[in-house]
Amino acid sequence: DAKTTQPPSMDCAEGRAANLPCNHSTISGNEYVYWYRQIHSQGPQYIIHGLKNNETNEMASLIITEDRKSSTLILPHATLRDTAVYYCIVRAVTGKLIFGQGTTLQVKP
């Protein structure tokens, strides 16, 4: 199962874009990149996923490099409610999600 590497913590000013990086250099060609977030004491919440192409939804954008060895989650206008732990996950073909330590994003006023 591919492993991901994320910075342990990041800060972002409210209203600015938050760019969360993730390295997944051992990803296989048929493995998807998923992003979840977990607000304190709640269950994780799905944000977005992608395979090769960049993706955008109402919550965020996902930029995947051409070699697929890294990706960036972009929250275009961060709010205080976006403060959470963000997990970058490479999903195994079995459907299994392997959660790492994630990045703690602190959005500051």
Add this chain to the structure above:
Amino acid sequence: EAEVAQSPRYKITEKSQAVAFWCDPISGHATLYWYRQILGQGLELLVQFQDESVVDDSQLPKDRFSAERLKGVDSTLKIQPAELGDSAMYLCASSLALTGGAYNEQFFGPGTRLTVL
């Protein structure tokens, strides 16, 4: 909006006692997962069901943990006997299908916080 239900939300027990957690996935979701999250750490998959069958229980401590999903709908996770190190959040998730990028979004329940004294 449909949600994954879990109960109880909180459970305090003494070591060596038995505890059980219940999960009701979103209607129609064939795949169900149980995760454990120790405070301050990431999630660890304990068991994965496809309908009523276990797909992956490689990380389940089978000497004390058991999980079942008899009718392929709701599920129960049991610990007997509980140990101090079992204190954690136990999260249940469900997804529509086992594979396929478009349908494998996992929806998580609120979790059960277990404290073993």
